[in-house]
Amino acid sequence: MFLHxxxxxxxxxxxxxxxxxxxxxxxxxGDSFIIFQLLAFLLLFSQATLFNRVCxxxxxxxxxxxxxxxxxxxxxxxxPDWNHFSAPLIINSLMIxxxxxxxxxxxxxxxxxxIFNIGILVGIVSLLYLPALAFLILVFFxxxxxxxxxxxxxxxxFVGFTFPYYFLIIGLIxxxxxxxxxxxxxxxxxxxxxxxxxxxTGGIALAVLPFIxxxxxxxxxxxxxxxxxxxGWALLLMFVIxxxxxxxxxxxxxxxxxxxxxxxxxxxxxxxxxxxESKIFTFLLHWTTFAFAIYVNYIH
Numbered sequence: 321m322f323l324h325x326x327x328x329x330x331x332x333x334x335x336x337x338x339x340x341x342x343x344x345x346x347x348x349x350g351d352s353f354i355i356f357q358l359l360a361f362l363l364l365f366s367q368a369t370l371f372n373r374v375c376x377x378x379x380x381x382x383x384x385x386x387x388x389x390x391x392x393x394x395x396x397x398x399x400p401d402w403n404h405f406s407a408p409l410i411i412n413s414l415m416i417x418x419x420x421x422x423x424x425x426x427x428x429x430x431x432x433x434x435i436f437n438i439g440i441l442v443g444i445v446s447l448l449y450l451p452a453l454a455f456l457i458l459v460f461f462x463x464x465x466x467x468x469x470x471x472x473x474x475x476x477x478f479v480g481f482t483f484p485y486y487f488l489i490i491g492l493i494x495x496x497x498x499x500x501x502x503x504x505x506x507x508x509x510x511x512x513x514x515x516x517x518x519x520x521t522g523g524i525a526l527a528v529l530p531f532i533x534x535x536x537x538x539x540x541x542x543x544x545x546x547x548x549x550x551x552g553w554a555l556l557l558m559f560v561i562x563x564x565x566x567x568x569x570x571x572x573x574x575x576x577x578x579x580x581x582x583x584x585x586x587x588x589x590x591x592x593x594x595x596x597e598s599k600i601f602t603f604l605l606h607w608t609t610f611a612f613a614i615y616v617n618y619i620h
Contacts (some may be wrong), residue, residue, distance in 0.1 A: 321361055321403050323618075325353035328405045331572045336488060337447040338407040339547030356405040364403070367458035368392040370523045371586060374420045378552050380587060381536050382544075387590035394606075395582050395589065397525035397613035403576040407449040415455070415583060419559065420461075423534050423552045425466040434462070434535075435473050439480020447484055451569035451577070453507070456481055458555075458562045465551050465558075510571035519616050520575065526609050527585055531560075556584040 330342060349355045354553050372389030375381065380388070396402045402409075421434055430433055442459055446454045459477050466474060492498040515521040538553055545553075563581035596602050 321357045321617075326352050326400075326404050327351070329574070329576075331407070331576070333380075333569070333572060333577070333578065335447050335450045335592055337444065338410065338449060340412075341448075344507075350411060355470075355502040357403075359404055360405040360409060363409055363413060364393070364396055366581075367402075367416060368586075370413070371416050372581060374416060374423075375587060375590070376437070378420070378423045379546070380548055380556075381590060383403045385590075385594065387593050388586050391589035391593070392582060392586040394609050394613065395527050395618060396525055396597050399520060399575050399610070400581045400617060402582065403578055403617075404574075406576040408579050410454055411445050411448055411527055411580060412583060414448075415559075415580070416439050418442060418445075419555065419583065422462040422466065422555055425462060425547070426548050431467060431473065432476055435477050436480040436483075438462075439477040440483050440527075443481040446481075447488065449566075449577070450528055451507070451566045452580070454562050454565045454569065457565075459557055461558045462555055465554050471588040489580050507569055510568060512571060513573065513575075513595055520619055522612060523616060526580075526612055528583075529590045529604060530592045530609075531585050534590070534592035534595075537591050538585060538588065552586075556587050562610045593599040 328342065331341065334342070344354070345359075356394075368389040371392055372386055375388040376384045418438055421438050422439075425431055425434060433612050438459055442452075442455045445455055456478075459481070460474065462470075463473055463477065489498065515524065517561075533555075542550055560581060563584070566580055567577055592605065
């Protein structure tokens with residue numbers, strides 16, 4: 321990241337809020353790409369730390385450990401695009417917070433405020449990156465899984481989601497730049513780009529294969545888990561499905577938007593490490609991933 325700093329690039333799917341952040345940073349630091357890479361590193365490290373803390377607090381795994389955070393750092397090192405400063409990278413910081421709040425809904429006595437806050441966060445996420453509108457599906461799924469059906473809670477979630485757009489519309493009106501065509505989302509579904517390099521393919525494979533293995537381990541141990549933990553894993557699985565949908569919306573010519581799926585992937589990777597009985601398997605899985613990341617980022 322620091323030997324060969326990559327310039328940040330605006331994508332067509334980047335929304336108002338990220339464009340504002342991007343323009344502000346470019347004005348403040350100019351073409352100092354190393355600063356953007358430093359910000360990307362700080363985001364990645366803080367996300368790994370926060371996600372590890374959330375997993376331990378929600379008891380996603382039976383014992384407290386550092387496997388989720390380690391897995392997050394490893395996976396984001398597999399493809400160079402996942403180390404770039406981008407809107408999807410910023411989104412991950414907010415979505416880790418959202419997952420924490422969603423998982424806490426199960427035992428919440430006063431859920432209306434939490435649901436409203438979740439809606440606001442997802443609304444902000446969509447203002448950073450347009451395809452992240454799909455996370456509204458995840459909000460409603462969390463209400464299905466974590467709460468008995470209450471229509472007013474669903475309305476509150478939607479009102480929270482639209483709340484940031486009220487301020488956006490007011491700001492555009494004041495600036496005399498309001499145009500409904502610029503507010504209404506333009507969504508086109510496309511197949512993702514075919515990897516142009518065998519190393520990109522290898523990095524994606526090393527992210528997907530342990531995810532599948534971790535999914536088998538989680539499935540085999542569901543009977544030993546508390547109900548709240550099972551619901552937490554269901555949320556993470558739905559997160560994966562939503563992230564795949566986001567990747568298909570308004571295709572871009574890089575793999576930066578794929579990082580949105582890394583949060584649930586890291587949880588399932590950690591399950592693969594935790595539940596595996598063979599130490600040889602975990603040793604080979606970890607050091608193969610580590611060696612690949614070193615080769616791709618330093619040698620290739």
